[in-house]
Amino acid sequence: MHPQTLIVYSTKGKKSAYKKKQMKRLIAIIDDIFKHEPISSLESIGKRQIIGYWKRHENESVKTRREKYSILVHFFRVSNPQVTVPEPKP
Template sequence: MHYRQVRHIYSVMSSYTSKGKKSAYKRKQMRRLIQIIDDILSHEPISQIHSIGRRQMIGYWQRHEHESHKTRMEKYHILVKFFAANSLTVNVTVPKPRRFDNKT
């Protein structure tokens, strides 16, 4: 991912990172957000952040079914915050990840 896209992510999420206590969890969530968007841009045939939509999110959740439900929900929450704060992506609804119980 280009460094300008990373700077765009940080500028969009400045309200999230500037409010309240500077916790390690917020830093972890920002790293996750960048990793998620980088994964989507590398696996999907798009090159811009504003082109990310519901279909790309579903593809991301399908590629990462091996993660625990808790991790997937934490990623879901940071994605919801990012797309709510981003004015370039209008009407993007982040689909909730499905819960897969691997009990055999």
């Protein structure tokens, strides 16, 4: 992940604890995708890999999945706007 990609998101502020939590989630999501999907670079992550992630984590609460969806949308909007992040099914 490029350090500058989410510099705007990770700035200090009132909700910095939540932002830190979201950044940890994003890194965990990306690590999980690399662990389970046959891809070799961050640019290779697309809709199919994200759907695979949602299927592997169907047991999570709706709230957690919405928060993860939020950080994924923000990340791909900044780093690779061509990727559309599918919403997790409840």
